Amino acid sequence: MDQTLSTTFSYKILDQSPDGWARVEFIHDTLGRLTKPNVFIPLNHSAEEQRGAIVMQFPAHAFHSRYLAQLALDGKLLVPASPEGKFTYRIDRPMEDPVGLPVETPKV
Secondary structure, three states: OOOOOOOEEEEEEEEOOOOOOOEEEEEOOEEEEEEEEEOOOOOOOHHHHHHHHHOOOHHHHOOOOOOOHHHHOOOOOOOOOOOOOOOOOOOOOOEOOOOOOOOOOOOO
């Protein structure tokens, strides 16, 4: 896997039911195909919103696992950058994130 990995995926609806549930195959040139059996497609929405709903249910973790397996086959062992580290966390202010920057909260 010496070349840059493509970021382009495609999908193909294999089966669908009248209530919007479908079996969808997600496809990548290098990482192969994965079929997700329960993808909900809002049939009463526009084509763009339907595509968005399918993409939102994309099995990213499964493809990432395949990517890591491919790297291992190529002899590229991935390890954490550092076995130890430090960060700050304000116990008295739980609405702040681990790096100390305040999380935006909705105004009511």
